[in-house]
Amino acid sequence: MAAMFSQNPLMNGPNYSVNDAPRVNAPEGAREHRFDPYTDNGGSTLAIAGAEFAVMAGDTRLTSGYSINSRHHPKLFKIGGTTADQKDATIVLSVVGFAADGEALKEKLDAVCKMYRHRHGKPMSVKACAQRLSTILYQKRFFPYYAHAILGGLDEEGKGAVYSYDPVGSYEREQCRAGGAAASLIMPFLDNQVNFKNQHIPNSGEGHALQERERRPLTRNEVEVLVKDAFDGAVERHIEVGDGLQMMVITKDGIEEVLLPLKKD
Amino acid sequence: MDHRPQAWGRPRDDVYGAYDASYLQTNGPKTATQSPIVTGTSVIAIKFKDGVVMAADNLASYGSLARFTDVKRLRPFLSTSIVGFGGDVSDMQFLDRHLNELAIDEAYEHESTATTDTDSPSKTGQLNAANLHKYLSKLMYRRRSDFDPLWNQVLVAGFDAHAKPFLASVDLRGTTFTSPSLATGFGAMLAQPIMRRFAATEEDAAALTREQAVDVVKECMKVLFYRDARSLDRYSIAVVTKDGVELSEDEQLEKQSWAFAERIRGYGTQVV
Amino acid sequence: MFRNNYDNDSVTFSPQGRIFQVEYAAEAVKQGSVVVGIASKTHAVLVAIKRNAEELSSYQKKLFPIDEHVGIAIAGLTSDARVLSNFMKQQCLGHRLTYGRNMPVRTLVDMIGSKAQINTQHYGKRPYGVGLLVAGVDEQGPHLFEFQPSGMTEEMVAFAIGARSQMARTYLEKNIDKFADCGREELVRHGLRALKESLVQDRELTVDNTSVGVAGAVKVDDGSTKVEPFQVYDQQDVAAWIESVADDKEGGAGAGEGEGEGEGEGMEVDS
Numbered sequence: 001m002a003a004m005f006s007q008n009p010l011m012n013g014p015n016y017s018v019n020d021a022p023r024v025n026a027p028e029g030a031r032e033h034r035f036d037p038y039t040d041n042g043g044s045t046l047a048i049a050g051a052e053f054a055v056m057a058g059d060t061r062l063t064s065g066y067s068i069n070s071r072h073h074p075k076l077f078k079i080g081g082t083t084a085d086q087k088d089a090t091i092v093l094s095v096v097g098f099a100a101d102g103e104a105l106k107e108k109l110d111a112v113c114k115m116y117r118h119r120h121g122k123p124m125s126v127k128a129c130a131q132r133l134s135t136i137l138y139q140k141r142f143f144p145y146y147a148h149a150i151l152g153g154l155d156e157e158g159k160g161a162v163y164s165y166d167p168v169g170s171y172e173r174e175q176c177r178a179g180g181a182a183a184s185l186i187m188p189f190l191d192n193q194v195n196f197k198n199q200h201i202p203n204s205g206e207g208h209a210l211q212e213r214e215r216r217p218l219t220r221n222e223v224e225v226l227v228k229d230a231f232d233g234a235v236e237r238h239i240e241v242g243d244g245l246q247m248m249v250i251t252k253d254g255i256e257e258v259l260l261p262l263k264k265d
Numbered sequence: 266m267d268h269r270p271q272a273w274g275r276p277r278d279d280v281y282g283a284y285d286a287s288y289l290q291t292n293g294p295k296t297a298t299q300s301p302i303v304t305g306t307s308v309i310a311i312k313f314k315d316g317v318v319m320a321a322d323n324l325a326s327y328g329s330l331a332r333f334t335d336v337k338r339l340r341p342f343l344s345t346s347i348v349g350f351g352g353d354v355s356d357m358q359f360l361d362r363h364l365n366e367l368a369i370d371e372a373y374e375h376e377s378t379a380t381t382d383t384d385s386p387s388k389t390g391q392l393n394a395a396n397l398h399k400y401l402s403k404l405m406y407r408r409r410s411d412f413d414p415l416w417n418q419v420l421v422a423g424f425d426a427h428a429k430p431f432l433a434s435v436d437l438r439g440t441t442f443t444s445p446s447l448a449t450g451f452g453a454m455l456a457q458p459i460m461r462r463f464a465a466t467e468e469d470a471a472a473l474t475r476e477q478a479v480d481v482v483k484e485c486m487k488v489l490f491y492r493d494a495r496s497l498d499r500y501s502i503a504v505v506t507k508d509g510v511e512l513s514e515d516e517q518l519e520k521q522s523w524a525f526a527e528r529i530r531g532y533g534t535q536v537v
Numbered sequence: 538m539f540r541n542n543y544d545n546d547s548v549t550f551s552p553q554g555r556i557f558q559v560e561y562a563a564e565a566v567k568q569g570s571v572v573v574g575i576a577s578k579t580h581a582v583l584v585a586i587k588r589n590a591e592e593l594s595s596y597q598k599k600l601f602p603i604d605e606h607v608g609i610a611i612a613g614l615t616s617d618a619r620v621l622s623n624f625m626k627q628q629c630l631g632h633r634l635t636y637g638r639n640m641p642v643r644t645l646v647d648m649i650g651s652k653a654q655i656n657t658q659h660y661g662k663r664p665y666g667v668g669l670l671v672a673g674v675d676e677q678g679p680h681l682f683e684f685q686p687s688g689m690t691e692e693m694v695a696f697a698i699g700a701r702s703q704m705a706r707t708y709l710e711k712n713i714d715k716f717a718d719c720g721r722e723e724l725v726r727h728g729l730r731a732l733k734e735s736l737v738q739d740r741e742l743t744v745d746n747t748s749v750g751v752a753g754a755v756k757v758d759d760g761s762t763k764v765e766p767f768q769v770y771d772q773q774d775v776a777a778w779i780e781s782v783a784d785d786k787e788g789g790a791g792a793g794e795g796e797g798e799g800e801g802e803g804m805e806v807d808s
Contacts, residue, residue, distance in 0.1 A: 034299060037409050039438060062442050067453050069434070070442035083605040083766050084633065100406050100439035111630055118626055143410070374644055390641055390676035399637035426638065426676075 038146045039064055041099040042240025044180035045075055046230055047150045048194055049160035051217040053251045054152040056092045056162075057227045058180075059235070059262060060244035062099060071243040071264065073099070075180075077106045078248070078255060079151075080113030080124055089255060091129055091153040092248050096180030097167070098146035105145045109133055126153035130163040130171060137169030144168050148179035153250055160250070182234035182241045189233065193226055194218060220249065228260060235263045301353035301416040303327050305338045306495045307452030308349035308420050309485050311460050312430045312445050312470040313478035316506035317422035319347050320482045322490070323514070324497035325354045331497065339501045341510040343368050346394040346423030347503045348401075351449035352437065353416035360401075360415060367392075367400070394423025394431040394505075398441070406439025414438070418449040423505050430470075445470035448485075451493040456485035475504065487518055491525075548660045559657050559664050562686035566668035569612030571699035571735040572599055573728045574670035574681045575709070577719045580765075581672035581679035583610040583750040584728035586699075586736070600750040600769045604629035606639040607673030608750045608767035612699035613686075614666035621649055621665060639764070642673040642680040646690045654688030668698045674754035674764055697731060704734040722778075725749055729782045742779045749775050 042063040047056045058075035061068060075096055081089035093109060095102030112132055116124045124132070130151050137145055144167045155161040164177035176194045178186035191197040196213050204211035218226070227247060234241045245260040276284070303325050310319035325333035333354075340348045340361055348364065350357040371392050392400070398421040408415050418436040425431040433443040445467055446460035463481050464470035473481075482502065490496050498518035504511045543549055544557030551557060572585040585599035597615060602608045603625045611618040628648055632640035649669070656662040669684040670693075681693045695716055697705035708731040719727065728749070733742060740746075753765030770778075 035409075035412060035414055037412065037414075037438060039440065041440065064440070067457075069440075069453075070444045072444070073442050084639075098438075098440075100402075100409075100441070103402075103441065104406060104439075107634055111634060114630060115626075374641065392636065392638075396636045396638050400635055403635050 038098050038101075040097065040146075040181075041069075042181045043073075043075055043096050044178065044182035044186065044231070044234055044238070044241045045094040045096045045148070045150055046176075046178045046186055046190070046227060047094065047152050047162040047164070048176040048190070048218070048223050048227065049152070049162040049174070050220055050223055052154070052158055052160065053220050053223075053249055054092075054154065054160035054162055055220075055223050055227060055247065055249050056094050056150065056152045057231065057245060057247040058094050058096065059231060059241050060246050060259075061240065061242050063240050066239075068243070074246050075102070076246050076248050076257075077110070079106070079110050080117070080129065082117065090123060090250065091126055091151065092250060092255065093133075094150045094152070094179070095147045097148050101145040102147045102149075105136065105147055105149060108136055112136070126151065126155055126161045126163070129153070130161075130173070133163075134165065134169040134171045137165060137167065141168050148183070150177055150179055152248075154252065158252060178230070180241075182238040185234050185237055186230045189230055190226075224249070224258075231262060301356075303332060303354040304495070305336065305351055305354055305357065306493055307448055307450040307456065307489055308338065308351045308418070309448040309452045309456045309460065309482060309489075310349065310420050310422050310432055310446065311464055311473070311478050311481055312432050312467075313464075313473035313475055314471055315430070316424075316475065316504060317347070317430050317432050318475075318478045318482045318502065318504050319349050319420060319422050320486050320500055320502040320516075321349050321351070322486065322497040322500040324495070324499075326495045329495070331495075334497060334499065337501055337514050339503045339512060339514070340364065341503070341512055342394075342397055342423075343371065343391055344509050345391070345505070346397050346421060347505050347510055347512070348397070349420040349422070349449075349503075351418045351420075356415040356417050360404075360417065360419070363404075364397075393425060394421050395425040395433075397421055397423070398431070398433045398435065402435040402439055402441045405435050405437060409438045420447055420449065422503075424507070428507070451496075452485070452489060455488050455492055459485050459488065475506070479504065483519075487521065490518055490521070491523075546660055547657050547662065547664055556657065559687045562664035562666050563668075565666035566613040566686065566698055567700060567702075569614075569667070569699045570599065571697055571702045571705055571732060572610035572612050572670055573695070573697040573702075573705050573709070573731045573735075574610060574672050574683075574693070575695040575716050575719075575724055575728050575731075576672065576679045576681040576693070577716050577724050579679065579755055580719075580721045580724050580751060580753040581674060581681050582721075582724050582728050582752075583608060583670055583672045583748075584725065584732050585610050585748045585750075586732060586742075587746045587748055589746075596745060598748070600748045602750075602767050602769060603645075603671075603673075604633070604640065605766040606675060606752060606764055607642060607645065607671065608752060608769065610670040610672070610750065612668045612702075617665045617667040618669065621652075621667065621669065624652065625649060639673075639675050641675045641677070642671065642682065643692070645673075646671050646682040646684060649684055650688050650690040652688075653684070653686060657687060670696060670698060672750065672752055673767065674752045674762075676762065678754050678762070679752065695727075695731075697735065699735075701735040701737070705731040708734045721751060721753060722781075725751065725778050726782050729778055733782065742782075744772050744776050744779065747771075747775050747779060749778060 043059050043061055045058040056076050060072045062070040062073035075094050077093045078086035078089035079091040079093050093106055095105055113124050133151055146167055149165040151163040153161055163171050163173050165171045176190045196215050199213040201211045201213055231245050242262050243264050245262050247258040249256045305325055308321040321338040323336055325336040338350050342348055342364055375391050405415055414437040416437050420434050422432045432447055434447050435441045445464040448457045486500050490498050500516050501514040502516050543551035547558035570586045570588045574583045583600055587596035587599050589596045600610050601622050629640045653665050656664045664686040671682040673680055682690055683693050683696050684690050695709040749770040752767035754762045757763050
């Protein structure tokens with residue numbers, strides 16, 4: 001009988017579609033919180049360290065569910081410049097995951113870098129910035145920033161440096177890293193193409209005698225082509241990746257930014 | 266006599282009875298907005314050559330009940346920006362009051378310097394749409410982080426610091442994004458594809474005239490009224506340009522044609 | 538010996554209606570070396586004379602960047618200035634974070650004004666022993682503000698504070714009509730000339746003792762303003778400016794009476 005009247009909002013409160021309905025099995029009186037503070041805004045990022053440069057890249061699509069919210073929403077941020085336009089910045093942060101947390105994380109790190117400059121009269125090194133980013137993430141260990149962060153820059157010796165993080169702050173310096181929705185598609189490609197995994201010298205022997213191809217640092221041009229290929233591949237197979245490719249190349253002369261088109265489907 | 270230190274200075278249980286600490290207990294969930302109650306549906310907006318057009322209907326629904334049919338969901342800010350609210354209406358009204366305070370503070374702050382420039386509605390230095398959007402995004406993000414969200418998706422339209430048309434969104438989780446056209450709720454499915462045909466890129470939007478933009482928005486409002494069951498044919502439309510905000514809060518959908526309904530089969534009583 | 542009974546704290550008025558502690562704080566400002574600020578329609582500049590306590594020591598900084606659009610010049614207790622400067626930096630950063638814009642200079646100055654006033658009305662507190670010139674640009678263009686330990690703040694076209702600053706002010710008053718339309722370089726030169734007026738007889742502007750700070754807001758074609766971030770120039774960067782005002786007699790020595798305080802007397806000022 002009650003089911004007959006269940007559509008009457010005045011008796012039962014407003015009606016919702018099935019999975020939106022408030023749950024009623026909460027402890028006495030108070031209803032259970034069903035607000036989910038996180039969403040996944042899709043997208044993918046990628047970073048490769050070279051001998052004297054670092055390349056950061058990310059697509060510019062922002063999704064929620066099957067909707068494309070924006071076709072141009074950058075995931076790469078210059079960090080620690082003296083001015084708001086970050087003209088003289090030397091470090092790049094990429095964040096992918098929950099966009100609002102990513103934004104908050106970026107602004108927090110940038111504020112930290114600015115105060116560091118005020119206090120010490122010099123810019124933060126990538127190494128210091130990387131350590132600090134880990135601390136910032138860990139400080140929210142029990143309500144984490146839901147974001148996969150990658151930090152890129154040049155180290156004290158001028159070599160390309162890429163640091164990658166998990167959402168709660170454990171981090172590692174790496175040669176390359178892919179993050180976000182299509183990380184699982186891009187990372188194996190990178191293992192093969194950047195670190196030459198599973199590449200062997202033809203006819204060098206059978207079984208254990210088979211020799212691995214010698215590793216060498218990639219040139220800047222090779223890396224840029226690699227990045228574009230990686231994203232073209234990801235766009236083909238992942239619905240949350242596409243629209244535009246934002247790429248930043250960090251060299252001793254500063255940061256160059258490139259915007260390339262990706263498929264919009 | 267109880268000689269234990271922890272009993273010193275306390276009322277004696279044998280005289281006053283054991284202390285009832287139950288009302289001090291704070292376990293159990295804290296109550297906050299857990300779901301929207303009275304809601305507004307889509308807000309849509311599109312940029313054009315020298316400004317932004319935004320529209321939202323005048324309905325506030327209580328579940329499936331069309332509860333209030335004269336609710337204004339577009340709100341001007343400092344006569345230079347427009348804020349459109351989707352989602353919970355009480356949270357919208359809270360934000361409205363809050364933005365009023367902000368606008369008053371801002372007006373006082375610039376009172377002493379607001380002397381000459383009378384040709385422009387915006388007193389230079391006052392919060393522009395980009396500043397306002399930034400502020401709202403911080404507010405929404407803070408509230409979500411406190412697990413006490415303002416259950417809205419908000420569109421902000423106006424101009425940025427470079428005097429370029431500005432349009433951006435912020436939702437109950439503090440997620441922000443911008444685009445040449447934006448729509449909340451059902452509008453994201455129904456209106457956004459239509460608007461993107463006219464303004465897929467910023468360059469496209471910069472080529473649109475005001476009339477074109479208004480026509481597109483009106484067309485979208487019609488589609489939304491046809492297909493969104495929680496919508497109304499009375500709506501508000503706002504055009505923000507350098508000359509200020511023109512807000513009309515009592516528009517009627519024109520040239521409706523329900524002929525297509527004849528051909529729909531398979532819903533309700535019509536089985537074949 | 539005469540003993541003033543009304544200067545033990547900053548909460549007691551004297552029968553004449555004065556608060557001596559606040560007036561003493563204003564004296565501390567006059568112990569600091571002179572700083573000059575001028576604002577035109579496009580730029581705001583600060584120039585300062587730096588002192589070194591002794592030949593072997595370095596020169597005490599006088600100009601500090603606060604945010605990309607604001608800088609301050611200080612006269613008085615450097616350590617008090619650092620507290621204010623840190624506060625201003627934090628406020629500017631916070632404002633930029635919440636609104637995504639440069640903090641309006643007036644808003645910023647009002648904040649330190651209120652902060653300093655509190656120290657003049659609470660028992661056990663001490664007024665800041667430093668005066669500031671705050672120069673910056675915001676969406677209304679360039680600004681110059683004066684700040685005093687009493688909490689008084691006022692917008693100025695041009696101003697000078699610190700030891701023998703009356704001479705500089707006289708120069709500024711004489712030339713006040715020229716400032717509004719001055720270009721960047723000319724404005725700096727006016728500042729340096731004003732500074733020279735305040736120098737003691739046998740001292741000169743050198744690359745070691747002169748600091749210049751400039752912020753600008755130049756209108757570009759599309760109606761928006763391009764902000765030239767506040768930047769401090771020292772050493773060789775000011776050589777050309779000093780050279781350009783080396784032997785011109787324009788403006789001449791004003792009829793400034795000068796307060797004639799002795800240099801640094803016991804108090805640890807920004808020598």
